[in-house]
Amino acid sequence: MELEKFSYDNKIVRNFAFATMLWGVVGMLVGLLIATQLFAPELNFSIPFLTFGRIRPLHTNAVIFAFVGNAIFMGIYYSLPRLLKTPMYSKLLSAIHFWGWQLIIVAAAITLPLGITTSKEYAELEWPIDIAITLVWVVFGINMIGTILKRRESHIYVAIWFYIATWVTVAVLHIVNSFEIPVTFLKSYSLYAGVQDALVQWWYGHNAVAFFLTTPYLGLMYYYLPKAANRPVYSYRLSILHFWTLIFIYIWAGPHHLLYSALPDWAQSLGTVFSVMLIAPSWGGMINGLLTLRGAWDRVRQDPILKFMVVAVTAYGMATFEGPTLSLKNVNAIAHFTDWIIAHVHVGALGWNGFLTFGILYWLIPKLWRTNLYSVKMANVHFWIGFLGIVFYALSMWFSGITQSLMWKQFNDLGTLQYPNFLETVLQIVPMYIIRATGGTLYLTGVVLMIYNLVKTIKQGSFLAEETAEAPALHPFKDPFKKGTRHRWLEGKPVYFTIASLIVILIGGIVEFVPTFLIKSNIPTIASVKPYTPLELQGRDIYIREACNSCHSQLVRPFRSETERYGEYSKAGEYVYDHPFLWGSKRTGPDLHRVGGKYPNSWHYLHMENPRSMSPGSLMPPYPWLLENDLNTSTTAAKINALRKIGVPYPEGYEDIANDELVKQADAIALDLQKNGIPAEPQKEIIALIAYLQRLGTDIKVNNQTAQK
Numbered sequence: 001m002e003l004e005k006f007s008y009d010n011k012i013v014r015n016f017a018f019a020t021m022l023w024g025v026v027g028m029l030v031g032l033l034i035a036t037q038l039f040a041p042e043l044n045f046s047i048p049f050l051t052f053g054r055i056r057p058l059h060t061n062a063v064i065f066a067f068v069g070n071a072i073f074m075g076i077y078y079s080l081p082r083l084l085k086t087p088m089y090s091k092l093l094s095a096i097h098f099w100g101w102q103l104i105i106v107a108a109a110i111t112l113p114l115g116i117t118t119s120k121e122y123a124e125l126e127w128p129i130d131i132a133i134t135l136v137w138v139v140f141g142i143n144m145i146g147t148i149l150k151r152r153e154s155h156i157y158v159a160i161w162f163y164i165a166t167w168v169t170v171a172v173l174h175i176v177n178s179f180e181i182p183v184t185f186l187k188s189y190s191l192y193a194g195v196q197d198a199l200v201q202w203w204y205g206h207n208a209v210a211f212f213l214t215t216p217y218l219g220l221m222y223y224y225l226p227k228a229a230n231r232p233v234y235s236y237r238l239s240i241l242h243f244w245t246l247i248f249i250y251i252w253a254g255p256h257h258l259l260y261s262a263l264p265d266w267a268q269s270l271g272t273v274f275s276v277m278l279i280a281p282s283w284g285g286m287i288n289g290l291l292t293l294r295g296a297w298d299r300v301r302q303d304p305i306l307k308f309m310v311v312a313v314t315a316y317g318m319a320t321f322e323g324p325t326l327s328l329k330n331v332n333a334i335a336h337f338t339d340w341i342i343a344h345v346h347v348g349a350l351g352w353n354g355f356l357t358f359g360i361l362y363w364l365i366p367k368l369w370r371t372n373l374y375s376v377k378m379a380n381v382h383f384w385i386g387f388l389g390i391v392f393y394a395l396s397m398w399f400s401g402i403t404q405s406l407m408w409k410q411f412n413d414l415g416t417l418q419y420p421n422f423l424e425t426v427l428q429i430v431p432m433y434i435i436r437a438t439g440g441t442l443y444l445t446g447v448v449l450m451i452y453n454l455v456k457t458i459k460q461g462s463f464l465a466e467e468t469a470e471a472p473a474l475h476p477f478k479d480p481f482k483k484g485t486r487h488r489w490l491e492g493k494p495v496y497f498t499i500a501s502l503i504v505i506l507i508g509g510i511v512e513f514v515p516t517f518l519i520k521s522n523i524p525t526i527a528s529v530k531p532y533t534p535l536e537l538q539g540r541d542i543y544i545r546e547a548c549n550s551c552h553s554q555l556v557r558p559f560r561s562e563t564e565r566y567g568e569y570s571k572a573g574e575y576v577y578d579h580p581f582l583w584g585s586k587r588t589g590p591d592l593h594r595v596g597g598k599y600p601n602s603w604h605y606l607h608m609e610n611p612r613s614m615s616p617g618s619l620m621p622p623y624p625w626l627l628e629n630d631l632n633t634s635t636t637a638a639k640i641n642a643l644r645k646i647g648v649p650y651p652e653g654y655e656d657i658a659n660d661e662l663v664k665q666a667d668a669i670a671l672d673l674q675k676n677g678i679p680a681e682p683q684k685e686i687i688a689l690i691a692y693l694q695r696l697g698t699d700i701k702v703n704n705q706t707a708q709k
Helices: 011-037 052-084 091-111 127-149 158-177 194-212 215-229 236-250 254-258 265-277 279-291 304-327 329-335 339-368 376-409 422-427 430-460 486-491 494-518 534-545 560-565 601-609 636-645 654-675 685-695
Strands: 003-009 180-184 187-190 466-472
Touching: 003 011, 003 052, 011 052, 011 091, 011 339, 011 430, 052 091, 052 127, 052 158, 052 194, 052 215, 052 339, 091 127, 127 158, 127 180, 127 494, 158 194, 158 215, 158 236, 158 494, 180 636, 187 636, 194 215, 194 236, 194 254, 194 494, 215 236, 215 279, 215 304, 215 339, 236 279, 236 494, 254 265, 265 279, 265 304, 265 494, 279 304, 304 329, 304 339, 304 376, 329 339, 329 376, 339 376, 339 430, 376 422, 376 430, 376 560, 486 494, 534 636, 534 654, 534 685, 601 654, 601 685, 636 654, 654 685
Parallel strands: none
Antiparallel strands: 003 466, 180 187
């Protein structure tokens, strides 16, 4: 059989490897900064661009899409051509993919600290960047599918199944969650409102974890772990079961982020049931990975690459056991909104994604530079420092989360809250925040050590830009489509495989979305709930800009401990004009859904100027610029117009008088402040924010009668 000669492009692999190391350090540094600000808020230096709310999404985006994203592409651009025995489909598309992705990351790094955000977790980037992401993802897909189609291997290996499912599902998730109506060049409103927006967002958010942080990494595990261990994958049949059950079940689990919320109960139950079922395929994958090391366990003691990979796969198993556990309603009632969730997320991010990336880098860089690792001892030190960092991080956050929850729910003998002042529960966990930051410092130190080790490795080696290879051409084959070989048949039909993956991942979303959007009784409306006034609307956008929802929820759950602390539990109908929803996912500060009318305007003014003046010992940062910045009212008409187009019932022509209404309300608030000795000016941003805060949760106080409109 005649052999054909070709070469693999290692330059694109090298570029993505450098990018993942660079952005990894940036993302973790920002994470360390915000972790420190939780117990030392003055470390934002009173600079708006450095406040916790604005740079928390910078941390999450940098770690997820820059560090992990570049690692995924590094791993795929190396493994895909070798598994298929063919070069990538197009070097030009590879280059466009690389530079396009880096430009998107830079755009995120600029816009997020400026407060340009949609407020949706892991999807904060505004609409022009969303379009850029779509285009770059399409380029990646064409390059990947094109490579698969011109392969020299008859069947596609299990790693490629996961790459295909990743590409298909991320495309669907990104497009559906990004439906928004532009207001200005860098401002938009979500097409969905309230409960429906929450359902779509957490369908996206949960599955961004599933199909960006999990499935591509499972593909990498199925390629790099056997390579590093020099052992075949333990079970082909288990791989098949793992793949199809995982991608089918994962997509249903998003509603477990919304338990005890205003989401219809049937949707919450679906999320819980499928989350529990998810243990089976997840652990099937973990077992398949660990058993691949059979006969090679003795090497784990000496080989840092295998150490990183074993801990990564084990962390995957831990995280995928903890996730379903947290989706049980009784456990969720304790854990939701607490630091326990932060611990859960970081076991996955630091252990699964981080350690597998490090193992791959230690394996890959010496191969690309045709040399040995500069220092195995240093890699071992990195492993133990990083491992210790994860232990410090996770243990402190688990302890913190349980402490928070128990204090929030504790009643005294008189039947009243034991800790009515929320600040008491925050100050109690400050030592845990310090330990968490220590763990993060250890983890980052290990990464810096790794980069030094790899730079020294690179310097002692010689880079192989084009790696020549040879293989016979793909010969026609015909697997029979019959019992026992059906999957084998499908592995030879990549287009059918892609379509089948698409159908499987669409089912769960359709079943959950269609009734929620089309059956009116799922979202009972409330007659007294009205659209925001122009000033409240502008104030809401300032709330979004400063990412107040990073620390404050707007969702009172139907627990006695919450209704005693905050007031009436939240109803679905209260959110029908909220584009986007702002329920939040973490309570570093108290819930704000019933804060309207709770304090006078002067309290809010002084609290935003200096939180410690109203709450001694508060760890909330001050926002003095809100007292100095003039409110931009030039966008009011455009915002009214945009919201009317997506269903908010502003009267026709209201945009023409909106700013007049805005000025009247602002003057009234400023006058009230002046009467209380505060020299407030009506045109300042703080006035709009006060108007919004004073509106929160007050609609049902006007008329507590729920009615179908």
